[in-house]
Amino acid sequence: xxxxxNLGVSVPSLxxxxxxxxxxxxxxxxxxxxxxxxxxxxxxxxxxxGKGNKGYVQVCPTAHGLLEAVRRISEQASEEFGSSGxxxxxxxxGAEWYISITMDEETRAPVLRLSLEGGVGFDPExxxxxxxxPAGGLPPDHRIHGVLDDAGFxxxxxxxxxxxxxxxxxxxxxxxxATMLELNPVKWTGQKAVAVGVACEFDVDGRPVASxxxxxxxxxxxxxxxxxxxxxxxxxxxxxxxxxxPNLPAVSFVEVPGGDVALLVSGGGGSLLCFDYLxxxxxxxxxxxxxxxxxxxxxxxxxxxxGLSVPGIRGALIGSVVVSLADVSESSAALLKAIAVSGCxxxxxxxxxxxAGPNEDAARRALLQGAPAVHVVGRESTLEDCCDLLIALVxxxxxxxx
Amino acid sequence: MIxxxxxxSEGLLIQGATGRQARMEVEWMQASGEKxxxxxxxxxxxxxxxxVPIYGSVREALIQHDCTVSMNYAPPAYACDAxxxxxxxxxxxxxxxxxxxxxxxxxxxxQSARNSGGILIGPNSQGIVVTGxxxxxxxxxxxxxxxxxxxxxxxxxxxxxxxxxxxxxIRAWGWGTSVHLALGGGPMVGTRLAEGVRLVEQxxxxxxxxxxxxxxxxxxxxxxxxxxAAEVKFPVIALIGGRAADTMPAHIPFGHxxxxxxxxxxxxxxxxxxxxxxxGAVVVNDTRQLRAELANLLVPRLETSKTARPxxxxxxxxxxxxxx
Numbered sequence: 142x143x144x145x146x147n148l149g150v151s152v153p154s155l156x157x158x159x160x161x162x163x164x165x166x167x168x169x170x171x172x173x174x175x176x177x178x179x180x181x182x183x184x185x186x187x188x189x190x191g192k193g194n195k196g197y198v199q200v201c202p203t204a205h206g207l208l209e210a211v212r213r214i215s216e217q218a219s220e221e222f223g224s225s226g227x228x229x230x231x232x233x234x235g236a237e238w239y240i241s242i243t244m245d246e247e248t249r250a251p252v253l254r255l256s257l258e259g260g261v262g263f264d265p266e267x268x269x270x271x272x273x274x275p276a277g278g279l280p281p282d283h284r285i286h287g288v289l290d291d292a293g294f295x296x297x298x299x300x301x302x303x304x305x306x307x308x309x310x311x312x313x314x315x316x317x318x319a320t321m322l323e324l325n326p327v328k329w330t331g332q333k334a335v336a337v338g339v340a341c342e343f344d345v346d347g348r349p350v351a352s353x354x355x356x357x358x359x360x361x362x363x364x365x366x367x368x369x370x371x372x373x374x375x376x377x378x379x380x381x382x383x384x385x386x387p388n389l390p391a392v393s394f395v396e397v398p399g400g401d402v403a404l405l406v407s408g409g410g411g412s413l414l415c416f417d418y419l420x421x422x423x424x425x426x427x428x429x430x431x432x433x434x435x436x437x438x439x440x441x442x443x444x445x446x447x448g449l450s451v452p453g454i455r456g457a458l459i460g461s462v463v464v465s466l467a468d469v470s471e472s473s474a475a476l477l478k479a480i481a482v483s484g485c486x487x488x489x490x491x492x493x494x495x496x497a498g499p500n501e502d503a504a505r506r507a508l509l510q511g512a513p514a515v516h517v518v519g520r521e522s523t524l525e526d527c528c529d530l531l532i533a534l535v536x537x538x539x540x541x542x543x
Numbered sequence: 544m545i546x547x548x549x550x551x552s553e554g555l556l557i558q559g560a561t562g563r564q565a566r567m568e569v570e571w572m573q574a575s576g577e578k579x580x581x582x583x584x585x586x587x588x589x590x591x592x593x594x595v596p597i598y599g600s601v602r603e604a605l606i607q608h609d610c611t612v613s614m615n616y617a618p619p620a621y622a623c624d625a626x627x628x629x630x631x632x633x634x635x636x637x638x639x640x641x642x643x644x645x646x647x648x649x650x651x652x653x654q655s656a657r658n659s660g661g662i663l664i665g666p667n668s669q670g671i672v673v674t675g676x677x678x679x680x681x682x683x684x685x686x687x688x689x690x691x692x693x694x695x696x697x698x699x700x701x702x703x704x705x706x707x708x709x710x711x712x713i714r715a716w717g718w719g720t721s722v723h724l725a726l727g728g729g730p731m732v733g734t735r736l737a738e739g740v741r742l743v744e745q746x747x748x749x750x751x752x753x754x755x756x757x758x759x760x761x762x763x764x765x766x767x768x769x770x771x772a773a774e775v776k777f778p779v780i781a782l783i784g785g786r787a788a789d790t791m792p793a794h795i796p797f798g799h800x801x802x803x804x805x806x807x808x809x810x811x812x813x814x815x816x817x818x819x820x821x822x823g824a825v826v827v828n829d830t831r832q833l834r835a836e837l838a839n840l841l842v843p844r845l846e847t848s849k850t851a852r853p854x855x856x857x858x859x860x861x862x863x864x865x866x867x
Contacts, residue, residue, distance in 0.1 A: 410702020
């Protein structure tokens, strides 16, 4: 909110109650809240969309209700977003608008949306007027006027207020390399427009200079990252390996609760194919992985170790599509290390490796020497063949290897 | 169109030419017969990468060389601006290798492509193959012509690895491919599935298109609309990975991009498959079904071709070529 205010967009007066606030703050909170004047609005202290839809925004007319709402929403925020900070805002009375700019993946350009309606449950894609903005620059005025006309902003004062917000938002969108700036609702008091609900997300791959124009981490907490919850220790280990070599492509490793097969196939498309096939056959992959050719041995080792360490796996499928941009002797070296680090015993838990790509002969030899219990197949086996073979190995192992 | 660009140009232009990945892939491209005319790396004018001269800018390179296609290996932070430079200098087709590029710069690069009438493939594209003619990038690695055979099947995929995997399987099954297009797996790409299908259909060898889709975004629904609106000429066989992800929470990033994109709209794989089926595409769940459906489509064509030219009964891949 402070960020938005610095852009020149009016926001409600508010009190922030940080996540680490003492539990005996009631008197102090009431003192400060009284200065805002009732009723109050209590919400989690993050700039993620959808808070209203989830019931995390509460209007409180009484002091007792206020303290109760602070306690409840703090608990809910802690559970959902990993931070229990809340804000108490002045309640702004007025008509509700919707304004947003998103980097639209379908249009492949920034899209500005505006509506005379807004608030909880508003569907901007269905209801708002919109225009596609030029990439990397501000839209010419006539485009913004076009959106104002389409959305039915006739009153001159109201129109000027919306125009002003959209220009400021578009400027901020460009320099901060945002992917979404959403004001929902903006309340029109009859005198001024106040941005009451704010959600913002920024391009994680944006240029370093863009970060200077962004709000602090708390204000820009992404809804998506908030939803992800706490990573597992294995996901954390892969994240650490990625962080240790920031100049090499990252390896993605996601754990799936309740899985029984470590699915460690790259790239992403081949992994999806195996995921579906194993699921069709009644198995449940315990993880999903994607690795670029240049990721290197350390990151591959981290991902393979993570997969082989998932508790309760009955087997593991390692391999790659026949991309041939990755040296597969690196993959076999990573697998040998991962087996050693994870303690996974291929004699007990069948491990099938599809080795296909540059230096595949050397990779095969290394695996035969270092881990002879690993079943190695080549490019003649399709990904579906590999899944079938792994299933047979797992079932055979569980029948006692007869 | 891509076939013409590769066939007629003096050779590829390589942007970000002096980086590690570029050096490796250029070596492989040259070893497999690809012509590489020039490289560009700002500040490295006058150097050579093997036999390839390096220029400081695309404009400078194009004064000396007749290039229309750029393979862009510039690092993520610079790749989009390099594409803009290429389009502004007159390059017609840019394939971008980098992933995790800044989205705002990518939007600018796409704007530049639109303004100049150019085509951007990627980011995060492994490249393009026109089987038997050449390739941009290194799908197929060091020995592409041992993996891919010419024939009537185009492959358009959001997954680079699966592009090559499918093309290789098609050869192993006794047929061949016309053009393979790895569109790039990112949430925002220069050429989307429907556009890619229309592009490969322009190739005179294409008679069937195989598409590999993913859970994220709405590209597959767009393709279904294009097929339904008769904007697609040839039969499409669609394999979409990630059916099992429909039952998983949307924030788990199955495939190359999060399923819940910035537009906020999420389509389940089952919805995509249903839309494609209704539009008239053949939908398959795995590569075994793909083989069976390809046989249904190709064998009658092959028989017709054999009837027309009974003397051309040769190896399977040659037969597939014959049916062009």
